[in-house]
Amino acid sequence: MLLDDLTGAIELLRERIQSHGDALRENETRTRLALVDPLLQASGWDVSDPAVVTPEFKVTGGWADYALLRSDGPPAATVEAKKLGEPLASHRIQMLNYANASGIDFAALTDGDHWELYDVFRRGTLEERRILDVSIARDPVHEVALKLLLLWRTNLTSGEPVHAAESIAIEASAPKATTTEVEQRSTPRSESPDWVSLFGYEKTGHSGSGRKPTAIRFWDGSVRSVERWVEVLTVTVEKLYAEKMLTEGDTPVLSKNASHHLVNTEPVHPTGEEFSRARSIDGTPLFVFVHGDSNTLRARTRRLLRLHGPRSPEVHLQVQQ
Numbered sequence: 001m002l003l004d005d006l007t008g009a010i011e012l013l014r015e016r017i018q019s020h021g022d023a024l025r026e027n028e029t030r031t032r033l034a035l036v037d038p039l040l041q042a043s044g045w046d047v048s049d050p051a052v053v054t055p056e057f058k059v060t061g062g063w064a065d066y067a068l069l070r071s072d073g074p075p076a077a078t079v080e081a082k083k084l085g086e087p088l089a090s091h092r093i094q095m096l097n098y099a100n101a102s103g104i105d106f107a108a109l110t111d112g113d114h115w116e117l118y119d120v121f122r123r124g125t126l127e128e129r130r131i132l133d134v135s136i137a138r139d140p141v142h143e144v145a146l147k148l149l150l151l152w153r154t155n156l157t158s159g160e161p162v163h164a165a166e167s168i169a170i171e172a173s174a175p176k177a178t179t180t181e182v183e184q185r186s187t188p189r190s191e192s193p194d195w196v197s198l199f200g201y202e203k204t205g206h207s208g209s210g211r212k213p214t215a216i217r218f219w220d221g222s223v224r225s226v227e228r229w230v231e232v233l234t235v236t237v238e239k240l241y242a243e244k245m246l247t248e249g250d251t252p253v254l255s256k257n258a259s260h261h262l263v264n265t266e267p268v269h270p271t272g273e274e275f276s277r278a279r280s281i282d283g284t285p286l287f288v289f290v291h292g293d294s295n296t297l298r299a300r301t302r303r304l305l306r307l308h309g310p311r312s313p314e315v316h317l318q319v320q321q
Contacts, residue, residue: 006152007145009042010136017084017113017137024084024112031084032065035112039136040066040079044153052153060101062094067104068156073257076157077106077117084112096120096129103258105159108151113137117150121307123245128311131161159256160199160302195316198232198305201298215318219310229294232317233301234279237263241284246308248285253307255300262300263288 016034017024024031037047045068047053057067057078064078080095082088088109099107099120109116117132134147149155149164195217216232217223224235240246246253252264260269267278267287277291290297305313 003145003149006042006148007141009038010141010144010148013039013112013136014141021084026083028081028083028086031112032081035084035136036066036079036081036110039112039115039148040068040151043148043151045151059098059104062098064095064098068153070157074103074105076104076159077108078102078104079108079110082109082111086111088114088116092116092118092126096126103256105256106156106161108132115148115151119306122311123308124311131163160306162199195318198298198315198317199302201317202295211319213317213319217316217318219314229297230279230290233290233297233304234281234288236301236304236315237286237288238281238284240304240308241281241286245310246286246304250308251286253304256303261289262304 013035020034024034040047040053045053047055047066052069054067054069054075055065057064057075059067059078065081066079067075068077068079070076078095078099080091082091088111091109095107095109096118099105099118105120107118107120109118113136115132115134115136116130118126118129119131120129122129132147132150134144136144139147146164150161152161155161198216213226213229213232215223215225216235218239222239224239226232226235237246246263248265252261252270254260254270255262258270261275263286265285265287267275267289269275269289275287275289275291277289279288279290280286281288289300292300305315309315
């Protein structure tokens with residue numbers, strides 16, 4: 001089972017660090033083979049499959065040690081690996097610059113023991129962009145396993161990886177959980193059954209069911225009534241602007257693949273083509289690109305929140321039953 005397999009891998013890696021640390025500290029290749037590759041493998045990234053992982057991946061300005069691939073589009077993440085014990089601090093900026101210039105949302109840095117993962121395009125300090133910071137050798141095994149589920153392939157390729165809660169632990173005697181069941185256990189629960197997290201909405205099984213939103217609740221507890229999915233996007237832009245988290249100077253805001261603008265001061269894409277559907281936000285100089293189905297509109301809302309919202313924004317929806 002996922003957590004059991006990951007815990008077993010972590011225990012093996014702890015033993016290798018303890019028993020063979022001196023040899024691994026001499027050489028990056030040894031560290032990658034003994035520590036990094038097995039951890040990626042246990043997280044669902046088959047390092048032997050070129051459709052899943054590309055070693056020595058060309059990025060803008062250099063090379064990444066690994067690219068963790070999606071089925072299409074840019075990689076889900078890059079991984080920069082150093083020999084065991086090498087300080088990571090001097091490598092962080094270069095790693096982030098590579099990922100940023102290449103349009104890759106997440107970047108990991110590791111010496112095989114210490115693992116860090118960064119949300120590349122989140123606004124904030126380096127510490128605020130770091131979403132994973134864990135040591136295999138020093139931290140409790142179960143805690144390490146829970147934290148490292150951020151690297152789980154299904155979680156990371158979603159583009160919006162969620163932190164696992166304690167409840168994700170799976171009893172060895174229980175029937176094997178499906179991917180969907182494990183994802184749902186990983187998704188933070190809203191504090192009321194009447195509300196569902198915007199960041200976990202698709203995992204509730206409501207997606208595509210024709211349900212319509214009736215309200216959106218932001219991180220500060222404020223609530224806005226809405227009637228359509230497009231309003232979830234537009235009132236979020238309005239909220240971000242009112243809180244000075246999204247300003248005219250932050251525009252244009254690009255889509256994940258940089259093919260179009262999500263928000264701009266004029267309804268025009270990077271190609272010069274006008275928005276096929278645009279909404280102007282009252283009291284602001286902003287136009288929002290609103291063409292798309294409900295899934296697309298929710299995804300754009302989440303991207304804006306990740307880029308310009310507070311750290312780990314708590315945003316919930318109320319939906320017609």
